[in-house]
Amino acid sequence: MNDTADLVGILRAAGETTRLRLLALLADGEQSVKDLTEILGQSQPRVSRHLKLLADAGLIDRNAEGAWAYYGLAADGPGGDLARWLIARVSPDDPDRARDRQRLEGVRLQQAEQAAAYFAKVADSWDLLRKLHVPEEAVEAAIVAALHGRVVDTLIDLGTGTGRMLELLAGHYRRGIGIDASREMIAVARAKLAQCAIGHAQVRLGDIADLDASAGRADVIVIHQVLHYFDDPGRVLLQARRALKPGGEMLIVDFAPHALEFLRTNHAHRRLGMSEAQMAGWARAANLSVAGLETFPPTNPAEGLTVCLWRLIDETDRPR
Known part of the structure; x- marks a missing residue:
């Protein structure tokens, strides 16, 4: 329990129009300073000052990634609890809230269009590009080993490439x-599956950050080198969770934290890797638990990236 002075400080930090708008935006998912500046229509120094006050008061968390930083509501503590309580009482019809949400959707659409343009450009050479900085053979062997001896009814590959x-x-x-x-x-994937005579798999066009129910629910969900293309990987995991059967599991492959900024500017990456703590927090928010983590260091430490394979499980009705 915090003392009176601490609580007053938290209330003062939250009790300002722009800062309340920031809290409401961060309730919709993690955001970068750049995107928040665009949504609010305010200068970067001003937005950064507001974010610092909120972070100092424990209302939000800051995660630095290279030259960027991402902010989200505090996962624990009275600050995060108060922020969620306040946001729940902001009317969705409030003009500022409605405008901010509309601009947020515009920012997300712009990011999706940029990613789509990049993937259209590299689709034919995608498998080759993926091998430039990662120990792909070792990672693939570990993925196969995770399902060793098992044949599940349904597997869904999100961001199948x-x-x-x-x-x-x-x-x-x-x-x-x-x-x-x-x-x-999707066109490349269909051609490859046909070439390999894999008739029990199909691919379809869809937004993995806004899944519909048409695919049904899976025993295993794979998300391979996908989450770093999203500002808010936790939001993607929450969506994926909806498509997971009780007792199911997810296999997540992505980079460990790194500082290669050119991947943002040249290859449409939004996040520079994911830490153990971040993944554990995102999993917890999706009512999943981390059952295992394997790391794969690069063959050339000066140029490569460490790859992580997480196994997330749903304990609901899981066979013992």
């Missing part, structure tokens, strides 16, 4: 579904 995971794991599912937002990637 060229369908490599559906191809790799073809012997471990009776029905496979790959979902991707890039028409070019």
Whole structure:
């Protein structure tokens, strides 16, 4: 329990129009200073000052990633609790709130369009590009080992790209579904699956950050080198959670934290890797637990990236 002075400080930090708007935006997912500046229509120094006050009061958390920083509501403590209590009482019809949400959707749409343009450009050479900085053979062997001896009813590959995971794991599912937002990637994936005579898998166009129910629910969900293309990976995990059967599991492959800014400017990355603590927090928010983590250091430490394989499980009705 915090003392009176601490609580007064938290209330003072939250009790200002712009800062309350920031809290409401961060309730919709993690955001960068750049995006918050664009949404609010205020200068970067001013937005940064407001964010610092909120962070100092424990209302929000700050995660630095290279030259950028991402902010989200505090996961724990009285500050985060108070922020959620306040936001729940902001009317969705409030003009500022409605305008901010509209601009947030505009920012997300712009990011999605930039990513789609990039993926359209690299679709044909995607598998080759993925191998430039990662120990792909070791990672793929670990993914197969995670399903060793098992054949599940349904596997869903979110952000399937060229369908490599559906191809790799073809012997471990009776029905496979790959979902991707890039028409070019889907076209390549369909051609590859046909070439490999994998008839029990299909790919479809869809937004993995806004999943519909048409794919049904999966025993296993794979998210391979996808989350770093999103500002808020936790939001993607929450969406994926809706498509997971009780007792199901997710296999998440992504980079460990790094500082290669050129991946943002040249390759459409939004996040510079994910830490153990971040993944644990996102999993917890989705009512999942981290059952395992394997790391794969690069073959060339001067140029490469460390790759992580997380296994997340849903304990609900899980066989003992």
